[in-house]
Amino acid sequence: MNDRAYWISWYDLPDNNQAAHQEWLERSYIPEVLSWPGVMWAAHYAAEKKAVPLGGGQGRVRLHAAPDEVPGGTQFILLFGARQPHVFADPGPAAFHAGLAGEDRDMLEARRGVRTNLMVEEARVLGPGGDDDAPPAPAIQLGSFNAVSPEVESELATWYAQWRLPSMKTLPGVVHVRKLVSVAGWAKHACFYEFTSLAERARHFVHYEDAHPDKARWSSDLVARLVHATPGAIVARRTWPRA
Numbered sequence: 001m002n003d004r005a006y007w008i009s010w011y012d013l014p015d016n017n018q019a020a021h022q023e024w025l026e027r028s029y030i031p032e033v034l035s036w037p038g039v040m041w042a043a044h045y046a047a048e049k050k051a052v053p054l055g056g057g058q059g060r061v062r063l064h065a066a067p068d069e070v071p072g073g074t075q076f077i078l079l080f081g082a083r084q085p086h087v088f089a090d091p092g093p094a095a096f097h098a099g100l101a102g103e104d105r106d107m108l109e110a111r112r113g114v115r116t117n118l119m120v121e122e123a124r125v126l127g128p129g130g131d132d133d134a135p136p137a138p139a140i141q142l143g144s145f146n147a148v149s150p151e152v153e154s155e156l157a158t159w160y161a162q163w164r165l166p167s168m169k170t171l172p173g174v175v176h177v178r179k180l181v182s183v184a185g186w187a188k189h190a191c192f193y194e195f196t197s198l199a200e201r202a203r204h205f206v207h208y209e210d211a212h213p214d215k216a217r218w219s220s221d222l223v224a225r226l227v228h229a230t231p232g233a234i235v236a237r238r239t240w241p242r243a
Contacts, residue, residue, distance in 0.1 A: 001133050003040045003081035004121040006180060007088040008142070008190070010234070011073035011111040024107045025078070026240055033080055038087035043136040044240040045077045048198060051235030052206050054141075055216070060223040061232035063148070070186050070229050073113030077142060077236055085120050085183045093118075115229065117144065117185030125165045127174025129196040135241060137175040137194035139201055143233030144187035145226040152225045156189070159222055163215050168193075171208055173200025187229060198237055 013021055022044070030042045053059030082088060093116060097108055126132055147153040160179050168177045175194040182188045195201040209216040 001040065001081075002083055005082045005085040005087060005183075006119045006121070006192070007080040007082075007093065007116070008119060008144075008185075009078045009114060009116045010071075010076070010229075011078075011114040012075045013110060013112065017110045021107055021110060022239060024103065028104060029107070030240065036087065038082045038084070039080055040083065041081045041135045042240070043079045043238060045079075045140055045236035046239050047075050047077070047234050047236045051141075051198065052202060053232065054206055055209065055220070059232060060220050061226070061228050062224045063227045064230045064232070065146075065186070065227055067230070071113040071115040072230060073111070073115055074231065074234055077140075077234065079136065081136075085118055088118055089183075115186065117187055117190065118183040119180040119185070119190055120183055122179045122181045123160065123165060124176060124178045125169050126176060127168055127171060127194075129173055129200070130175045132176075134175070136238065137196060138238045139195040139198045139236070140238070141193040141195070141201065141205075141233050141235045142190065143228060144190040145228040146186075146188050148225045148227060152222070153188075155222060156226070159218065160191075163218065164191075167208065167212075167215075172204045173197065174205070189226075191233075198235070201235070 025044060030044070033039055034042055080088065100108060147156055165177060165179065168174050173195050175196060176192075177194070178192040180190040180192060182190075193205070195205065209219060
């Protein structure tokens with residue numbers, strides 16, 4: 001699938017609005033965006049609050065963006081994929097949303113802590129559970145972050161090229177891993193992992209570096225020099241498409 005551009009939104013919702021919001025997304029908002037020329041797919045996810053981070057324990061993330069720097073929505077992630085980023089830039093999300101009214105306006109205004117990024121794909125690997133023509137998988141992990149210096153950014157590219165992405169090609173349960181970079185939005189970098197299920201992620205991904213202590217040390221040292229949106233990478237299950 002020649003999808004190389006992504007519009008990503010993170011947000012929270014009041015408990016009493018979540019079911020209605022999901023119904024509205026499926027009935028109105030998602031079909032509207034899918035009708036735009038060049039938009040190829042949509043996927044909506046709900047965060048799994050008890051998911052174990054990579055490496056176990058409290059995870060490796062040490063640096064977070066300040067609360068007043070990045071909106072704090074973490075409950076839901078909405079993604080759209082397209083062939084190239086200007087599909088989402090003409091007219092752009094802000095102008096599109098400004099033209100909505102009635103129920104559409106009410107549903108948008110119910111969202112809290114909304115953060116968006118428009119991103120393009122830097123690299124992609126297909127795992128053993130992968131199908132390059134399939135929509136995003138039933139389970140994902142999505143982290144978004146910035147490097148503390150240009151030197152760290154250079155090392156980050158090497159780490160993805162030499163270790164993280166190649167190691168995902170043979171890991172059971174992996175569908176895709178997509179390393180993304182930003183066109184617009186707070187995070188310059190993101191990594192979008194797709195899994196056949198949350199159970200397979202927990203079984204194979206969480207501790208996959210245990211047998212590679214040198215690589216685990218490299219990963220821990222590097223991640224400690226990345227500034228993540230709070231709380232770090234979000235693990236989530238797909239709520240749409242339902243199949």
